[in-house]
Amino acid sequence: MKNKNIRKNSPVPLKECGVFSAADLVGDKWTLLILREAFYGIVRFDDIRVDLNIPRSVLTNRLKKLVANNIMYREPYREDNSRTRYLYMLTPQGASLAPVIIALMQWGDHYIKKGNSPLTLLHKESGEQLKVAIVRENAEDVSLTDISININE
Amino acid sequence: MKNKNIRKNSPVPLKECGVFSAADLVGDKWTLLILREAFYGIVRFDDIRVDLNIPRSVLTNRLKKLVANNIMYREPYREDNSRTRYLYMLTPQGASLAPVIIALMQWGDHYIKKGNSPLTLLHKESGEQLKVAIVRENAEDVSLTDISININE
DNA sequence: CAACCTAAGTATCAATTTAGAACCTAGGTA
């Protein structure tokens, strides 16, 4: 794929390209960070807002778009002795973005943070460290439910 | 990692998070698409501009930022009987974003294009199909130079 | 039951960013 060959145009028309569709839905700084929050389990409007320091109106719009596109869903819930609140959770389609978010994290930790990764993803059963990578189709993936987060130091 | 546990805040402060750093540099629709072009080998200003239909001023700014952050580099070159031109190519750091772009492509093709992937990535030697996935640390990655693109249909 | 509290929004507006178009320019070709 890495290419000394210079092309004038894409082998795939832009509108048919998955990168284009995906970038249109989640290719935006705040949206990517909101997805990060969702993977961490930070799923209430105000918790996300405070944790990311994102303007309310921007958060509202991003969540609306994510819900409208079946990447997240809004669910009422209540803790004991507390009023009803809403959770913004990942749908299966949203959860499938995990490789994107983890690949970004891996790249950011390695190249920008110079290898000082603040957390490591581990395989729950074996404790082995995990990564996102380009692999053969038949390689065994680790499912999201089998991942545990380890905070370094 | 998928989490019924609700947290109020991130286990990792935002500024130390690789997703944050990465999203700051490449978390933007046009930037992601420019990287797509680079992986395809579309690396001249005007070719990128026409292929993406991106405004000149936006393309200029995005390329400046990518070059300033060592994700792409600008290289003069000339074909025979033609004047000097410039190529915007991926640095090793930029090429390391391949899993991000391919993961987006995979997700977009599967969920938005409903499985009609216009192209498939193949392992050059074995012809096996490739994917981006969360795998064990010791799983064997396929390097960018070993990938060939197959256009479906 | 009235007053109040709080999560989850709307509303408003200045400041920034974008899209689109016109213009510029340097090196090479005719």
Add this chain to the structure above:
DNA sequence: TACCTAGGTTCTAAATTGATACTTAGGTTG
């Protein structure tokens, strides 16, 4: 010498953002 063209810059209107203030609907408390 005149012109062509890739690779920009400049300009402006329109859209988006960030910051702050305001609203609302349920639940709890006096």
